[in-house]
Amino acid sequence: MTATTVSPGTPGIAATQRRVLRVLVASQVLSGAGLSAGVTVGALLAQDMLGGAGLAGLPSALFTAGSALAAVVVGRLSQARGRRPGLALGYLAAVVGSAGIIVAAVAGSAILLFPAMFLYGAGTAANLQARYAGADLASRSHRGRAVSTVLVATTVGGVVGPNLAAPAGDLAHALGIPHLAGPFLLSGVAYALAAVALTCWLRPDPLLLARSLAEPTVEPTVEPAAESAAEPAAEPALAEAGRGSVVVGAFVMVVAQLVMVSIMTMTPIHMHDHGLGTAASGLVIAVHVAAMYLPSPVTGWLVDRFGTRATTAASAATLLAAGIVAATAPGDSIVMLSVALGLLGLGWNLGLVSGTAIVTDALPLETRAKTQGLVDVCIALAGAAGGISSGVVVETAGYAVLANVGGLLALALLPVIAVGAVRR
Template structure:
């Protein structure tokens, strides 16, 4: 092992540990507040007609900030970019508290938009785990960081009740309490990154790289990214797979509680099904990363597309209310998403030169957010007009696109 390889191994081990800790804290910050955003909007407005706009604002915020953070990271490295992202998310949580306290829907929307920055950071962190990872271990490194999100996804929603008590104790509306916890979690995550993500993995990778990976950082722009990926079909396939896998998952997941409530399912049962879905999304990601390194990311991506197709077939056949078929379908929906995102993200890293990765990764998450926002909006229309089965049919068509991306990536390997 050379001196450069030894240094890369040591910094990589530290990097993954810091990212896992920050993801856990940041995940609590993200999931605690987002859980009640629509409820707080409904409370402010007096009805639920426009409450869903908080979800749209968060998705758009995540998409926009992902691109902006990529510009920061291309120049200043992962530490500055990721810490800034969580800091902006904490500011968003603070705005949500203010919006709830004064009864302003506009301030709440601005807050959820800024809170999307934390979602973008949570997503971008997975790429930081690959900067110094060896090519044969990239998917595993990435998947461990994805797995760490499980902590926030499980713990966050369970803090809603205690957070409401804390808010009332200090004279704030109960529904602003979760955002207090979000603010603390996101500031803590930013602090962990700022203090301990040293040396910076991206800057270290550039310093250790040979001539093909070093050099000054290019300015990140959509035109620049297009010039990079248009001659790399595997990169284009990976970006498409990331965006469409996420769109399939989000479209069905967001509308499932409505479908269940129409059949008389109570909140506890709905919460259980969504929890099963979250387990599928995150709990098995280390295994998926190991398989992607062993078999190749295109193989796991194809498997993920097939799992998504099976998931929407099961979910679409389930009656309104609760059923074991629906629970299994939602679990597989999460598992298929995990296969798609882990494998496609690893594929994207492999397909793009080191110096261009931050920009391409930022645009990939920008596309992911935009496509998810569009799909979620269309999903509501499809559900209202044609029903839950048609919604899953639309998601199935999108899953075929993921399968096509895997075929392209395999053919161009």
């Protein structure tokens, strides 16, 4: 039997990993600004153009569905050509989507808005898959921290982006563009710069280098009779364990994404209905995005120190708390809604980092990027479902019901990780 691993003694590998992380951090700062700026006003723009809250979650669903398709493309391109072209393509597609949203807003055309939102979602796919690039050259014992380093970089852009929503809207108005389309100007520029940074400086490509450094590890020689008796039982069991771990890790991230997107999407609408403006929504979303990424170093340490099961359980408890606080917070309370969305972002972070570690540990280099892309498709589809259903739930039952249901749904993580632990 053979397995492929990256030799820990390869000269310069630690320095190369530090360089890769620096470039990824820079691109994540930029893409985080592009992502969060659009998220802040996407639902409001749809409500303004479509004339109601019932379809206000549709843009979130569309760019999340676009993220699903982009995750497949980015994953397959990364598998074939490396992380650099895959991630850069995702960001460039988001640039086109941002431009399309601005054109749709100027023309007042929902028909143009929908495909543009779909393309805009490619930026989300690239932003998320960058975390895998941070783990390609990392040792197993430091994988959680490598993933968290890439994620935490998104905090800077994620906090700055929403707070630039109002100034970007003023700039757009001065240019003759609808106010709510202004943040997509920022998104387009930020995503373009992220693509340039990766194309120019992500060298060597971490996934291609990891493959070139992979060395065969040969098990001790056994007698032919013993080998023939052992392999039929051992190899299927190992393959089944790997598939099971991928399913568990994917489920953790899917549930965290579904809960997070559904509550987050409707919060600006909820605040707007209670008389709060874009600046207030931007502040709450900034707190949310900061909580999504800023705790990443601590989360990575928790995964490496206490394991993925304990971290996933913490994710479920935090998401439940977020739903309860959001449901009970007054609609005009910026402080309470900030606390609720802060908890929501933290719960998502705990789930994403632990789920990523579970999936990455279970995958060989030969199929890693492609399978990671498929996992991210499931995450994106869950976000799309959360986005499109959230508007319907709010319009028919109210924001409090949406928040409570989301919190309770997070408890589904507990039996899944318990069963996963027993199987291992």
